[in-house]
Amino acid sequence: MKRGELYRVYNGSKNDPKKYRVFVIVSRQILIDSKFSTVTCAPVYSNYDSISTQVQIGIEEGLKHKSSIHCDELISIPKTLLTNYIGILSEEKLFELKEALTIALEIEY
Template sequence: MKRGELYRVAHPTARDPKRSRVFLVVSRQVLIDSRFSTVICAPVYTAYHGLQTQIPVGTNEGLKHESSIHCDELISLPKSALTDFIGNLSREKLKQVARALAVALDIANAQQ
């Protein structure tokens, strides 16, 4: 498992109306490689509102539909749930995700 990989997860949360949802692994690689049992992920939705915290993705990344990664809705998922590999992001898309995460977490203002 690596940062930037997309996985389809069956029944990720009790309140998610879909039977499965695609998630992007965003945890740092050191955490992914550790014995820690969960990783931080960002959900992928078909909705795209053009926010700075949403990154468009689609068939180039292994998805069936044009979608977007929502960096404002991070969730911790068990590594054991991430078994259905879909695809991975390009280096450029991963940079866009890093910028979106910085916006979502207000990292620039946290350093003041």
């Protein structure tokens, strides 16, 4: 399991009409490799609103169509639910993800 990997996860939420949702792992690698049972993930949606906290992804990352990672909607997911591997982000997309997370969390250097 690595940062930037995409997984399809069963969604038991009553607020989301989709039975499954794709998520991207955004936790740092040391946490992913640790004994902690959860990792922080960002959801993937088919819509893209051209805002700085979204990263466009698509077929190159293993998806069926163009989509976007929404960094304003981070969620903690148990590692045991991350079993349906879809793909992984390229180095370029990982950099875009880092930038979007920095903006979403208003982190200043």
